[in-house]
Amino acid sequence: MSSRWVVGVCGLSLLAACEGRQSVLDPAGEDAARLAGLFWVMFPAAVVIWICLAALFIYVVRINPVAMKRGWAEALIVGGGILVPTVALAGLLSYSLPLMSLHRAPGDGLTIRVVGEQWWWRVEYWPEGAETPIISANEMRLPSDERVDLVLTSHEVIHSFWVPALGGKTDMFPGRETSMSLRALEPGVYRGQCTEFCGASHALMAFEVEVMEPAAFDAWLEHAASPAETPVDAAAERGQAVFQREGCGACHTVRGTPAVGEVGPDLTHVGARHSLGAGILPNDPEAFAHWVRDTGEIKPAVAMPAYDHLAETELADLSLYLEGLQ
Numbered sequence: 001m002s003s004r005w006v007v008g009v010c011g012l013s014l015l016a017a018c019e020g021r022q023s024v025l026d027p028a029g030e031d032a033a034r035l036a037g038l039f040w041v042m043f044p045a046a047v048v049i050w051i052c053l054a055a056l057f058i059y060v061v062r063i064n065p066v067a068m069k070r071g072w073a074e075a076l077i078v079g080g081g082i083l084v085p086t087v088a089l090a091g092l093l094s095y096s097l098p099l100m101s102l103h104r105a106p107g108d109g110l111t112i113r114v115v116g117e118q119w120w121w122r123v124e125y126w127p128e129g130a131e132t133p134i135i136s137a138n139e140m141r142l143p144s145d146e147r148v149d150l151v152l153t154s155h156e157v158i159h160s161f162w163v164p165a166l167g168g169k170t171d172m173f174p175g176r177e178t179s180m181s182l183r184a185l186e187p188g189v190y191r192g193q194c195t196e197f198c199g200a201s202h203a204l205m206a207f208e209v210e211v212m213e214p215a216a217f218d219a220w221l222e223h224a225a226s227p228a229e230t231p232v233d234a235a236a237e238r239g240q241a242v243f244q245r246e247g248c249g250a251c252h253t254v255r256g257t258p259a260v261g262e263v264g265p266d267l268t269h270v271g272a273r274h275s276l277g278a279g280i281l282p283n284d285p286e287a288f289a290h291w292v293r294d295t296g297e298i299k300p301a302v303a304m305p306a307y308d309h310l311a312e313t314e315l316a317d318l319s320l321y322l323e324g325l326q
């Protein structure tokens with residue numbers, strides 16, 4: 001393969017990375033569209049500056065490698081080193097600063113509070129006027145075409161909240177609340193990722209965001225507020241017994257059951273989520289069994305111990321119980 005081909009293929013694969021559910025260049029919300037617009041102004045500007053400097057460099061080194069007259073050299077320093085950067089940076093700054101106002105624009109009523117944990121996301125929905133939140137974890141659902149307020153904080157270390165297809169990035173600090181707002185436009189499933197190094201499993205701290213039509217979102221939120229479904233078959237019932245016997249309820253809540261722990265993610269509707277383990281495993285019975293048996297192998301240094309002493313049948317029953325928490 002000639003080098004021209006290699007460059008072409010690499011270039012095309014880079015362009016392919018611009019699409020998809022975790023790309024700033026494929027915006028699905030008002031905020032992300034603004035940021036993508038900023039990129040498409042900054043990027044060509046940077047390319048033009050780079051081409052001019054490269055051309056100047058080639059001219060003085062290869063085409064005309066003679067000492068420059070003093071007056072020309074001084075003009076180059078003052079013009080290229082002071083005037084042009086000042087004008088270019090002032091122009092870009094005055095274009096980009098007003099774009100930031102949207103990041104803090106007031107929402108339309110719904111507030112979602114997200115707490116960064118090692119290495120998962122505690123998610124609380126506060127509809128307008130609510131006195132208690134609807135608690136979930138490791139995924140976020142948003143109504144389309146509505147601006148939603150996000151209140152962000154952290155439990156132990158600094159994390160950073162970012163859903164590239166929907167908007168900008170905001171750090172999450174222990175003991176402090178930061179805020180931003182988002183207006184998602186296109187229903188779909190997008191991916192967010194923690195973008196501040198927060199320990200051994202930082203790279204495994206992701207989440208899905210589902211943008212829903214407002215009516216579908218309201219129906220989903222109503223269901224999310226309801227207690228867990230009772231097991232429908234014998235295997236799931238045995239699974240619930242394993243869950244209770246092993247003390248899972250000391251760390252996890254399954255609303256409507258004796259499990260009221262708040263150390264780990266709320267599991268009331270865990271079977272209906274897009275992923276397990278904060279965006280790293282699919283949501284199916286095999287993945288539940290894999291996670292419960294091998295937590296530390298899947299997510300190094302995670303707080304949940306591996307329940308590798310459970311028999312295969314117990315793991316299978318437990319998985320069916322958890323998957324049934326729809």
Ligand code: CUA
Pocket residue numbers: 116119158159160194195196197198199202203205
């Ligand atoms: Cu949380 Cu990186």
